[in-house]
Amino acid sequence: MPQLPLGFLWGAATAPHQVEGNNVNSDWWALEQTMPGMQHRAMIDTALDLGLTPVVTLHHFTQPRWFADVGGWMGDQGIERFAAYVREAAGILDGVEWVCTINEPNMLALMVGMSRAAQSGDIETWTSPTVEGVTRPVLPDPDPKVAARLAEAHDAAREVLKQRTGAAVGWTVACQAYTATPGNAEKLREVSYVREDLYLEAARGDDFIGVQSYSSQAVDENGVVPHPKRPDNTMTGDAYRPDAIGIAVRHTWETTGGVPILITENGIATADDSRRIAYTSEALDHLFAAMDDGIDVRGYIHWSALDNFEWGHWEPTFGLIEVDRRAFDRRPKPSLAWLGETARSSITRS
Template sequence: MTTTFPDGFLWGAATAAHQVEGGNVNNHYWEWEHAPHTPFREPSGDAVDHYHRWREDLDLLAGAGCNAYRFSLEWSRIEPEEGEVSRAALDHYRRVVDGCRERGLAPVVTLVHFTTPRWFHRDGSWLGPKAGDRFARFAELALPVVQDAEYVLTLNEPNLAACLPVLAEMAARGEPVNGLPRPDQELSEAFLAAHRRGLDVLRGGSPPVGLALVGQEWIAEDGAVEQMAAHRAAMEDQFLEAAADGDFVGMQVYSCARIGAGGPVAPAPELTTLAHIEDRPQALGESVRRVREVLPEMPILITENGIATADDAQRIAFTDAALRGLAAAVEDGADVRGYLHWSLLDNFEWFGGYAPTFGLIGVDRTTFTRTAKPSLEWLGGVARRNGL
């Protein structure tokens, strides 16, 4: 069955600075990766050296037929010490924006994708009394970089970031994660306050501004409807309410959340991916439908969707099924503006290290040789047809 998407639809892939650049020694994640009893499987190190090889990577993406690229700024490169600004780092990211445009790729820029400078983290991080002012100042620094972007995102997945204290403790103890716990409410409110400060700076002087959120298909197990609704309200609804203040919402959907009477329920082992989550491509369309219910008029950009697998045929099958569900949601009225696959490259996947492979492009981490996978050509074909 032929499926088409709206005119002007964006097709591409996404990365995050710390996961691909390498050598981000001034942020708090680098320090955390090297701490005793770290929850990280391995340190990020050189990552995949995207900081120096971004031109080659964008050539591969554009050459396949895609028309959009999402990346993030590394705050600790731009402001390594408070008030000390690196013009060279700002110029670097400005060149990436220009490089996207030169290749016909619409740049989608995220200001903060989890990592923050060490000085920010050590002085209270997002719970510190100066956090909002500091983030607003960083947004001002970023204005010359993002002014020619297609879309700008203030924060990446604050609803997941607010779960990290619990997830880190579980990972350090070697405990399996059956699903995302409820986010810490104090952290949630701090992230959303910072997002609003960023909106105040960026709105009016830049492209459309939004917030990137983890989205899921919500499933009540064994009749636990009330428990599911309470979990969803904490994990999703309060963040969607805040996203309503922006120009669009970025949704990052990988799987479902099964909630039982006692909280998150683990998927069957045979259904899990290398990222230890359920292989459930239909979650994308179901999540988008829920966003439309909560925010009927809000434009939606799919800023991440993908699967951690070593089997590229499985990646293509997953993405095909996910996009068919997305197309059905669009047909039913959801205002979806684009789809950015996670990820462009096999890269550093936080606690999981380099084992979970999401990329459309494989990378030899000794030589940094790039090898495009069949899934990149497949997604490029979808982009050229603007449909399946």
């Protein structure tokens, strides 16, 4: 374990819709909206009371149906409406030190594009990016026009948050840790730009950039190489690549020009918890090696705290805590204690 900087964050991430759902037809849902002490601010206060440091993400893929029905992000008032939401949310962010405006805008841009294509009849169905088939599917490139729009929304949100909170502000990018096959360095730059670098460059004025990394993909003369089905693949069809986080962090640091990094997601979909520990241990070795080389990394947040609804199905299990979907029991896995001990060891060495 290296000498980590004071204040280095250790944690695990969760997303309410993916874990608990949003049962708006329940009388208890209505009660949550009106009963003192049960609103979303209560979660922040509880975290602070427990000595936890909340890292709040304001947009994690889902959005109001009415917003989508009037054009969503690409609508005439998309930016204004998002900024209005951020102004309202800022009112409960007192004491929150880290705020992410938008989760994985490069994936969000892809989803916006696919939704528009489905509505126009250009594609018949929306396919989950984590359904394992014969090969790991290669997703289409996000639309750069959508990327520009999301960057505009991010800028508007950052301005609001800077005026109304004392939080560090950034957004998080899905980093694929692309590598070039021999002779294809130029194609790698082309692919990286449209799929990641547009979003990393938009973070150059931010307080931090969130890196979300799981695996790596090769790029040949035709683009991203479909990952073949192999015995050691993860439950989502990804390659087992704990080194991906090091590749992603180094690329992010170079592309942003030195914006501080917060690992906001890293993990593995596996039913074998010993494999989760092995993957995470090696991933941390690669992360610490990058830090030893002078890259400013402020923390590591594991995905995910609990097994969750992952891109349309329950099967891929990323959690440090198992969830029984019938009885709703939650059972800590050995990886939870292992990560906790790893964090405690680093604190004593700081």
